[in-house]
Amino acid sequence: MRxxxxxxxxxxxxxxxxxxxxxxxxxxxxxxxATRAEYGESHLRxxxxxxxxxxxxxxxxxxxxxxxxxxxxxxxxxxxVLGTAHYAIAPPVEPPAAGEEWRRARAGADALIDDxxxxxxxxxxxxxxxxxxxxxxxxxxMPATGEALRPYAETAARLVAEHEIGxxxxxxxxxxxxxxxxxxxxxxxxxxxxxxxxxQESASAHIFGISYGADGPRDGDGPRRLPGGDDSRDENGPRxxxxxxxRNGPHGEDGPRTRNG
Amino acid sequence: MRxxxxxxxxxxxxxxxxxxxxxxxxxxxxxxxATRAEYGESHLRxxxxxxxxxxxxxxxxxxxxxxxxxxxxxxxxxxxVLGTAHYAIAPPVEPPAAGEEWRRARAGADALIDDxxxxxxxxxxxxxxxxxxxxxxxxxxMPATGEALRPYAETAARLVAEHEIGxxxxxxxxxxxxxxxxxxxxxxxxxxxxxxxxxQESASAHIFGISYGADGPRDGDGPRRLPGGDDSRDENGPRxxxxxxxRNGPHGEDGPRTRNG
Numbered sequence: 281m282r283x284x285x286x287x288x289x290x291x292x293x294x295x296x297x298x299x300x301x302x303x304x305x306x307x308x309x310x311x312x313x314a315t316r317a318e319y320g321e322s323h324l325r326x327x328x329x330x331x332x333x334x335x336x337x338x339x340x341x342x343x344x345x346x347x348x349x350x351x352x353x354x355x356x357x358x359x360x361v362l363g364t365a366h367y368a369i370a371p372p373v374e375p376p377a378a379g380e381e382w383r384r385a386r387a388g389a390d391a392l393i394d395d396x397x398x399x400x401x402x403x404x405x406x407x408x409x410x411x412x413x414x415x416x417x418x419x420x421x422m423p424a425t426g427e428a429l430r431p432y433a434e435t436a437a438r439l440v441a442e443h444e445i446g447x448x449x450x451x452x453x454x455x456x457x458x459x460x461x462x463x464x465x466x467x468x469x470x471x472x473x474x475x476x477x478x479x480q481e482s483a484s485a486h487i488f489g490i491s492y493g494a495d496g497p498r499d500g501d502g503p504r505r506l507p508g509g510d511d512s513r514d515e516n517g518p519r520x521x522x523x524x525x526x527r528n529g530p531h532g533e534d535g536p537r538t539r540n541g
Numbered sequence: 542m543r544x545x546x547x548x549x550x551x552x553x554x555x556x557x558x559x560x561x562x563x564x565x566x567x568x569x570x571x572x573x574x575a576t577r578a579e580y581g582e583s584h585l586r587x588x589x590x591x592x593x594x595x596x597x598x599x600x601x602x603x604x605x606x607x608x609x610x611x612x613x614x615x616x617x618x619x620x621x622v623l624g625t626a627h628y629a630i631a632p633p634v635e636p637p638a639a640g641e642e643w644r645r646a647r648a649g650a651d652a653l654i655d656d657x658x659x660x661x662x663x664x665x666x667x668x669x670x671x672x673x674x675x676x677x678x679x680x681x682x683m684p685a686t687g688e689a690l691r692p693y694a695e696t697a698a699r700l701v702a703e704h705e706i707g708x709x710x711x712x713x714x715x716x717x718x719x720x721x722x723x724x725x726x727x728x729x730x731x732x733x734x735x736x737x738x739x740x741q742e743s744a745s746a747h748i749f750g751i752s753y754g755a756d757g758p759r760d761g762d763g764p765r766r767l768p769g770g771d772d773s774r775d776e777n778g779p780r781x782x783x784x785x786x787x788r789n790g791p792h793g794e795d796g797p798r799t800r801n802g
Contacts, residue, residue: 336677359749363742370738371731393739399746400739402753409735416597417728429732431704435696436736440744443692450748467678469737470632471690473730474670475697477631478654478661480726481624483701485660487711488620492663 283309286319290327297327303341305330305348325455332459336466337369351454358450358457363401365458369466373409385415385424392426396433444468544570547580551588558588564602566591566609586716593720597727598630612715619711619718624662626719630727634670646676646685653687657694705729 286309287294300306306326309317329351333344350356350364376382389410393400400407417424448460485491548555561567567587570578590612594605611617611625637643650671654661661668678685709721746752 332681336681357749359745359751362745366738366742366745371734398739398743399752400742404739404742406735406739406742410732410739413728413732413735417732420593420597420724420728422724422728429736431700432729432732433736433740435700436733436740437743439692439696440737440740444741445744445748448745463681463683465738465741467674467681467683468693469734471671471674471678471693472697472737473632473734474667474674475690475694476701476730476733477627477726478659478665478667478671479694479697479701480705481627481661481665481667482659482698483706484620484623484627484709487706488618490620491660 281319283317283319286323286327290324290331292327292331300327300330303345305341305344322453322455325453325459329455329459329462332462333365333368337462339368343368347458351458358454361454362448362450362457362461365461366465367405369462370405370409373405374412376408376411377415381415381418382411385418386411388414388424388426392429392433395426396430396437398437439472542580544578544580547584547588551585551592553588553592561588561591564606566602566605583714583716586714586720590716590720590723593723594626594630598723600629604629608719612719619715622715623709623711623718623722626722627726628666630723631667631670634666635673637669637672638676642676642679643672646679647672649675649685649687653690653694656687657691657698659698700733 281289283294283297286292287297290297292300297306301308306323309319309323312318326348329348330344333339333347339347347365347368350361353361356364376386386408389407392410393407414424414429417428422428444464447464448457450457542550544555544558547553548558551558553561558567562569567584570580570584573579587609590609591605594600594608598605600608608626608629611622614622617625637647647669650668653671654668675685675690678689683689705725708725709718711718
């Protein structure tokens, strides 16, 4: 296809495609004359990947180039290519700190990874990333032991094993696999983060006895015990449409209510 | 205590304390003379909170001021004060998009929150944040239904209910509660994110039969089935110290191995 069709099909404007060509991110098409080039499916796949890396991954051009170089390098395994992309889209990792404090944090990260039995490249930048998180917690006097962090690891492992495995098409073109990895990792990472904050808000509302009805938020009886995990439902319906509760005193110990729903 | 002791105890340099005083983030101490002021525990708590909002929350001064105003406003409930801080530390939310596409995404977010029975303020910016995530997935042709996103919601709900409830000291000074909320939400959010990416890397290594031994990474037999969730252990020990595997052909169907460990 001509560049105009490549642009129309991919949704990428022609000047942008020419920019990618100049930067060497997109391979040139087959020259059919001095002024015409023909592009194919592989160019479409490449454009999709570049857009994913740029717009979703929010990567600088240099990082995009690094990922694409790996994609093009046939001597690299698919695992290595995916790994290059996976590391590229991670938040920028601060350089390792110095001193005993850092060594302890990094040792803690390595020990936790070992204890979990996870297979992680010894050179993975994610090890330093975890160490920085441990260091930050530790400096603020928050628990940063393997035991304190294990719930986060096990939560993540279960999510990945039950819902994220198999979403990367590893048997086909590399661009498609890397694109799926980038989109899934970044976009579902954002989903998980906002869901956690929504769950925290809901838990707080339960504890403080807040419900949201058609008349706006209503304070309940004060702090109450939180109903369990993902079965938690507002007894008055999702929007707190129940009637007034009996007032049980300032700290709202459970007691009979006058009316529900 | 004098400003020098406030600085020494809090670890905040005197010029920085004076900056916070000028900006009205820190209330003035009690003037004991024209040139001396006395500071107390409340000032220490306030400094800790400002540092948490600035250094961990990475908030601009305007947002910090908004949170502190809420802390100081006795007419606001603790739930409201915590909510102000919780929204302030969220990633910046793009303004709602326009049009049918956006209305659908926002309706999807609201419906999912309702289906989960979560108590979320109708005006919560997290609703728009979730809608933007849904819109991004949808535009890229990725599943964005309630069913597709429910695993993330349920994962988050379980994590919050089992491990994050009760970590905020709601019965004491407001600064302490807000500080705990900011530190926990931001720092454990980073832990969860890096743990998810570590789990993804480990799952990929299993699928591609990569193990990491003392001699460096070794490719196994090719793609293999992933052992289950958080019980996954490398059969050769955490660092892939087992011996060579029998080669089962290019796609590595499971078969007898010559030797393990």
